[in-house]
Amino acid sequence: MKLEDLGYNNNFETLRVKQKLDDFEIGRIRSEHKERYIVMTQKGDFEAEITGNMQYTAKSREDFPAVGDWVALATYGSNLGIIHKVLPRFSVIKRQAVGHVGEVQIIATNIDYAFLIQSVDRDFNINRLERYLTICNSSHVTPIIVLTKTDLVDEKHISEIKNNPRLSIKKVLVLALSNETKYGYETLISTIKKGKTYCMLGSSGVGKSTLLNNLSGRNIMETGSISQSSNRGKHVSSHRELIVLKNGGILIDTPGMREIGITDAVAGIETTFDEIMSLSEKCKFRDCTHTTEIGCSVLKALEEGRLEIKSYENYLKLQREQTHFESAVAKKRKADKAFGKMIKIHKKMKNRNKY
CATH class of the missing domain: 2.40.50.140 (Nucleic acid-binding proteins)
Incomplete structure (x- = not known):
């Protein structure tokens, strides 16, 4: 090879x-x-x-x-x-490390495109999609939304999801498919280019492993079922793995993620919520937080129904997470610096005592 x-x-x-x-x-x-x-x-x-x-x-x-x-x-x-x-990376998809405040977990590197996979029967959640989009946009990775399990719902339901105002304004390619009937596979395969790297992101149980097996023509990953008690997918993929497909595309499978904390994603938030960013240019104050200020164009758009309230609320939530992450990183750096200084003093005192 x-x-x-x-x-x-x-x-x-x-x-x-x-x-x-x-x-x-x-x-x-x-x-x-x-x-x-x-x-x-x-x-x-x-x-x-x-x-x-x-x-x-x-x-x-x-x-x-x-x-x-x-x-x-x-x-x-x-x-x-x-x-x-x-070698230096041209893109890094990452999230906050689960259980470790202010630390980063790398999901995959040198990614050209990310398949954001959600099932239309139970898993579809635009708030989560906006998180994935933010991660991709901050990493300079082109997102492609993939809706799975279309065989479990009717065409009307799929059309409603595709035409949802919050989704349509993102200007992101949306594909719908079924792992059972192979509906939509031809369109998906046509988007996969030789030599380009794709990463699959999504919760457990949305069909990532089955999709990978079907695209590769091999039984690479085990497939699981949905827990009847929690209606959540069971973790099947336990590690990340890079696979070269028959058509020359390169695909990285990842374990299902229920927690998707964002990291240093200021640019990603601005790109994902570009509608809010466009409105903010007309705000009275340059440092407007779009929460209580008089003369805020974002709040005005909300009042007039020109901006989706749920999208606005998710924007504020991600902004808070971004601020919290930056604060945690700064606090950790300060603690590490203080610890390093203490070690130096200790070594200096130890050397003095030798004489």
Whole structure:
């Protein structure tokens, strides 16, 4: 398999040359298992881990390799390797790490398009879609909304979802399909381009694993059912994995996500809620928060029914999350700086006591 088949291009080659990585094998992270990585190269797959220096100098989890990364590695034997360098990423899809305030979890890197998958029978939620859109827009990844399980509802219901005002103003491609009847598959496959990387984002139980199996023509992922007690999908995919499809497209499957906390997504919020941003240009005050101010064009549009109240409320909610995340990051940096200063003082005092 050639590197170009995995998405390698002239931009990555330029980065490789600039960083003088001629002595290393170049490969792409296919999957990660407890800080051990499967790397796809022209010579085949290698099981690899990072150097001790990379682990020591990493400032955060973002400095470690992730699925989708291009890496430089030294290979040993037929299938072992050591990763020495991660090539700069052109896009990173990430969210707030669950249970770790102010920390980031990388979902996948070097993504061109993201399939935002929701089922039309039970899972469809525009608020969640706006979260996904915000994540994509802040990562410079082109979103494509995919509605699944269309065989469980009638055409009228599907049409109502597609024509929902909050969805139609986003100007995002919306595809509808059925994993059972294969309705809509031809249109979906035609959007997948050779050498481009796609990431599937969605909750458990929306049909991501079945879709991946059908697109690849292989039983790559197990498929699960919906819990009757909670009406929620059961987690099937337990890790992220990069798959090369028959038509040359590259697809990354991800575990279902119920929590989608946004991170540094100011630009993403502005792009997702561009209608509100456009209205805000006419506000009386430049620093208008669009909540209580006199002369606020956003509030005026709400009163006149020109702006969806639910979209406005979701915008404010994401804004609050963004502010909270920035505050948590600043607090964490301050604590880390104070801890580092304390260590330096301790070492200095320890050296003095030697004499």
